[in-house]
Amino acid sequence: MIKITSKRxxxxxxxxxxxxxxxxxxxxxxxQKSRGYxxxxxxxxxxxxxxxxxxxxSPDMDIEISKDVYNGSEWVDGITANIRDNVLFRIKVTNxxxxxxxxxxxxxxxxxxxPPELTYITANPEPYSxxxxxxxxxxxxSVGETKYFYITTIASAATEITKNWAYVxxxxxxxxxxxxxxxxxxxxxxxSDTIIAPHIKISKKVYNGSEWTDKIITDTGENLLFRIxxxxxxxxxxxxxxxxxxxxxPPELxxxxADPQPSMVENGTRWWCKKLSAGESITFYVNAITVSPxxxxKNWAYVxxxxxxxxxxxxxxxxxxxxxxxxxxxVDKEVWNGSNWADYVEVSNNEI
Numbered sequence: 270m271i272k273i274t275s276k277r278x279x280x281x282x283x284x285x286x287x288x289x290x291x292x293x294x295x296x297x298x299x300x301q302k303s304r305g306y307x308x309x310x311x312x313x314x315x316x317x318x319x320x321x322x323x324x325x326x327s328p329d330m331d332i333e334i335s336k337d338v339y340n341g342s343e344w345v346d347g348i349t350a351n352i353r354d355n356v357l358f359r360i361k362v363t364n365x366x367x368x369x370x371x372x373x374x375x376x377x378x379x380x381x382x383x384p385p386e387l388t389y390i391t392a393n394p395e396p397y398s399x400x401x402x403x404x405x406x407x408x409x410x411s412v413g414e415t416k417y418f419y420i421t422t423i424a425s426a427a428t429e430i431t432k433n434w435a436y437v438x439x440x441x442x443x444x445x446x447x448x449x450x451x452x453x454x455x456x457x458x459x460x461s462d463t464i465i466a467p468h469i470k471i472s473k474k475v476y477n478g479s480e481w482t483d484k485i486i487t488d489t490g491e492n493l494l495f496r497i498x499x500x501x502x503x504x505x506x507x508x509x510x511x512x513x514x515x516x517x518x519p520p521e522l523x524x525x526x527a528d529p530q531p532s533m534v535e536n537g538t539r540w541w542c543k544k545l546s547a548g549e550s551i552t553f554y555v556n557a558i559t560v561s562p563x564x565x566x567k568n569w570a571y572v573x574x575x576x577x578x579x580x581x582x583x584x585x586x587x588x589x590x591x592x593x594x595x596x597x598x599x600v601d602k603e604v605w606n607g608s609n610w611a612d613y614v615e616v617s618n619n620e621i
Contacts, residue, residue: 331365332377332410336435336448341511342542347451350424355573355580356387356452357513360418360435364410377439379406379418384431386454387422390580393517393538393571394418417538421573421580427456469512469545472498473570473583483585489559489592492525495585497553497570501545514541514553515571521589522557522568529553563589 337344339357350356362379383389383402398405406418432449474481476494487493501510516531516539518524524539531539543551567584603610 332375332437332439332446333361333363333365334379334435334437334446334448335361336381336433336450337361338433338450338452339513339542345450347453349453349455351455352424352427354424354454355390356422356424357573358420358422358433358435358450360420361415362408362410362418362437363415364412366412374409374411375439376407376409377437379408380404380436380438381418381420382434382436383420383422384428384433384452386424386426386428386431386452387433388425390421390423392418392420393515419538424452424454426454428452428454468502469510469572469574469581470498470500470502471514471570471572471581471583472496473568473585474498475568475585475587484587485585486588486590487559488590489562491559493522493557493559493587495555495557495568495570497555498550499543499545499552499572500550501547503547509544509546510574511542511544512572512574514543515539515573516553516555517569517571518555518557519563519566519568519587521559521561521563521566521587523560525556525558527553527555559587559589561589562591563587 337346337359338348339345339359340348344359348356358381360379360381362377364375366375381404383404385402389399389402389404392399392404394406396404397407404420408416410416430451430453433452434447434449436445436447438445474483474496475485476482476496477485481496485493495516497514497516499512499514501512516527518538524534527539529541532542533540539555541553545551566587566589568587569582569584571580571582573580603612604614605611606614
């Protein structure tokens with residue numbers, strides 16, 4: 270206990286620190302009496318419990334992170350690549366907390382730090398910032414929610430083995446987790462003729478009821494059919510390319526189905542990974558329903574190819590009108606006057 274005496278007559282402040290594990294309660298009592306003072310304190314009750322979100326290390330705020338790299342057919346924890354190869358990474362972040370409340374929504378900072386042997390191309394969703402070798406996202410995570418983050422890079426220098434790290438930190442209380450993938454990058458062959466960069470084309474269209482077009486105006490609650498076409502326009506017989514096609518739906522659209530079925534469906538993104546020979550073309554159809562109004566949004570499709578640096582995209586423009594309400598229904602009635610429909614007509618008795 271600490272006693273502090275003020276210059277004011279008869280004013281003494283006592284500060285008592287009562288330890289109530291796992292936290293401290295600070296009690297301040299001021300006594301200003303005309304005659305003396307008392308050193309005795311009345312008993313007080315400490316807090317019986319703390320909000321679960323203040324418990325350091327609480328399992329209610331268990332955030333997990335995992336980092337993978339795509340090897341052309343599946344997500345793995347390590348690959349070998351050649352210089353000039355595209356390398357695609359995925360970060361998965363999950364809030365494994367067990368209590369759902371307003372306080373269980375956490376703000377997390379996800380950082381991916383590229384080694385010097387990799388060069389950043391693009392990321393999805395759009396990062397909060399990209400500075401030199403660090404890609405950063407700031408997102409909210411509810412209990413049980415999982416979010417995915419994708420990064421496309423180019424292998425720009427050879428290395429025996431290097432680690433590509435991803436980190437997650439959250440704001441409400443001190444905690445930090447991380448994961449990495451291993452990458453080995455080989456020097457490209459000295460004979461440059463053995464490496465031929467492909468020419469890949471991608472086209473995205475939407476069906477307006479009569480033709481495929483690059484824009485549409487529709488109503489809320491309508492079904493839309495999209496077409497993605499990818500072509501390896503090379504004419505070299507030995508130039509077979511592994512490509513990954515991504516159809517990314519905006520939040521105003523809800524996925525219904527696709528033909529062929531996607532290889533993966535994650536976080537609003539549909540993935541197809543195929544091998545294309547020279548001159549070969551492949552087409553994908555995606556069906557979605559409009560769920561909310563929007564003014565001129567873009568529905569994107571992307572293609573990335575693995576063996577060589579390359580990334581292309583195409584989109585369609587969509588305007589979604591609000592769904593008419595009962596109050597918006599208008600009924601007009603007209604009468605035929607012998608030559609035109611009119612608001613009124615003059616007739617004689619017994620005239621039809």
